[in-house]
Amino acid sequence: MRTLTKLALGLMGKLRPAPPRGPATKTIQLPTPATEGGMPLMDALRERRSERDFRPDALPENVLSNLLWAAFGVNRPDSHGRTAPSALDAQEVRVYVALPEGAYRYDPEQHRLDLVVSHDIRRVTGYQDFVDGAPLDLVLVADHARLGMVPVAQRQLFAAASAGAIAQNVYLYCASAGLSTVIRAWLDREALATALGLGHDEQVLLAQTVGYPKRASS
Numbered sequence: 001m002r003t004l005t006k007l008a009l010g011l012m013g014k015l016r017p018a019p020p021r022g023p024a025t026k027t028i029q030l031p032t033p034a035t036e037g038g039m040p041l042m043d044a045l046r047e048r049r050s051e052r053d054f055r056p057d058a059l060p061e062n063v064l065s066n067l068l069w070a071a072f073g074v075n076r077p078d079s080h081g082r083t084a085p086s087a088l089d090a091q092e093v094r095v096y097v098a099l100p101e102g103a104y105r106y107d108p109e110q111h112r113l114d115l116v117v118s119h120d121i122r123r124v125t126g127y128q129d130f131v132d133g134a135p136l137d138l139v140l141v142a143d144h145a146r147l148g149m150v151p152v153a154q155r156q157l158f159a160a161a162s163a164g165a166i167a168q169n170v171y172l173y174c175a176s177a178g179l180s181t182v183i184r185a186w187l188d189r190e191a192l193a194t195a196l197g198l199g200h201d202e203q204v205l206l207a208q209t210v211g212y213p214k215r216a217s218s
């Protein structure tokens with residue numbers, strides 16, 4: 001769907017998901033992530049960039065697994081620590097995954113995806129047209145109910161900072177794995193919250209598209 005069409009539908013409150021492309025499974029148990037190796041950190045930092053041309057090819061499950069673990073997975077099981085920081089370790093950011101067959105919520109403890117909607121919500125994750133055809137769009141959502149210890153005036157700032165750290169983890173993993181990605185704030189938050197069936201305490205912060213690049217790999 002073109003950007004102008006999305007903007008017009010958004011103004012009328014009618015930007016909605018598309019029918020699912022294929023049957024969605026209720027849960028996707030992700031394979032154990034590869035938590036060693038990859039590109040040296042300084043090389044990944046050198047390669048990090050935003051890209052907006054994606055091939056539609058689905059990511060293999062092991063790549064999806066590594067990506068989500070890098071984003072906000074459990075890296076210290078004893079303390080339930082995560083790969084990205086959060087104020088007071090509130091771990092308030094939830095990572096949703098929009099796939100052609102449905103939208104899922106990432107459960108970092110179980111390293112599993114739980115189906116939340118069996119619609120293709122990718123086009124609702126941003127006004128830009130490439131988001132519809134890329135194989136996956138992540139949506140970072142703040143659960144304000146987990147920020148009870150933080151003064152109300154600070155909650156949005158803290159959640160946005162945590163989301164930024166998660167987004168950078170995704171950027172670095174993508175650089176290492178030869179994937180393209182772009183973090184995005186230009187989206188219809190209301191339409192996306194409705195599409196995901198979010199509750200009152202949940203706030204859409206950012207979305208991030210991930211996929212294989214259209215450019216020839218070097």
Ligand SMILES: Cc1cc2nc3c(=O)[nH]c(=O)nc-3n(C[C@H](O)[C@H](O)[C@H](O)COP(=O)(O)O)c2cc1C
Nearest residue numbers: 048049050051052126128182183184185186187206
């Ligand atoms: C908070 C934030 C919001 C952004 N929103 C969008 C967006 O909606 N769409 C988009 O294409 N890029 C978006 N970007 C990506 C920036 O355009 C990009 O990071 C910038 O042009 C620098 O390019 P680089 O990431 O390749 O260094 C956003 C970046 C940040 C940090």
